[in-house]
Amino acid sequence: MSVPADSKTGLAAVAEAATQAPGLGLPPVHLWNPSHCGDIDIVIRRDGVWMHENSPIGRPELVRLFSTVLRKDTDGYCLVTPVEKLSIRVEDLPFRAVAMTEAEGALTFTTDVGDRVEAGAEHPIRVDTDPDSGEPSPALHVRADLWARIARPVFYELVERGTVEDGRLMVRSRDEAFSLGPVGAGAA
Structure with missing residues (x-):
């Protein structure tokens, strides 16, 4: 699948896709089937704290946004957008x-x-x-x-x-x- 030149990637793409979930609505992640793009250094710790590059994500709004594009596939947990899929690590449950x-x-x-x-x-x-x-x-x-x-x-x-x-x-x-x-x- 080709990605448009003006498409955002990584955290920017995840955040942009998550904004499609105003309020408590959810984007249709079950309909998105992008190619796997690799891993992103996000870990959901056992205590529920979301970490990025070994630092807690301090903005609850950003954690909420990321949670709306979280999916569990056969190969593990991932954040998905219409154009990419990034694996993350979950220590217990998300x-x-x-x-x-x-x-x-x-x-x-x-x-x-x-x-x-x-x-x-x-x-x-x-x-x-x-x-x-x-x-x-x-x-x-x-x-x-x-x-x-x-x-x-x-x-x-x-x-x-x-x-x-x-x-x-x-x-x-x-x-x-x-x-x-x-x-x-x-x-x-």
Whole structure:
């Protein structure tokens, strides 16, 4: 695919493509199939901090813009524009669910990049358990193949809302039930 001479590349192209997402809307990254152009030195750390060349990206607006052109492909996480695809590194999951509200039986989560996601069939909650430590790792589906790690205080809120069903701690959002893990003696 040829790239027009006046096309921006790298961070400038990513930022320009992301501006197609005014407010909380999202650009159609699922429709873009550019050639892979290489790696860009962006890392989303385990704690949710976005780093560029070993320095935190200090502008939340810029992180939000980049998050709107983030995609997970079979070869890993990348930032995409209509004309290029740049691989980035994600240490855990790309987003953090940092707040939760409940209204009319629905649990709505807010991510560290401003997404609001209602848990349900299209946005499940899952809890993986570390086989060695037994530590739970809760996550929420955000969009496409992108997930948010549920922050510890938010997970504690979920646990407080849970009810025991068939030996498992369950939480509900609308008509969907999600397991937070087993309960009882010897439960991890």
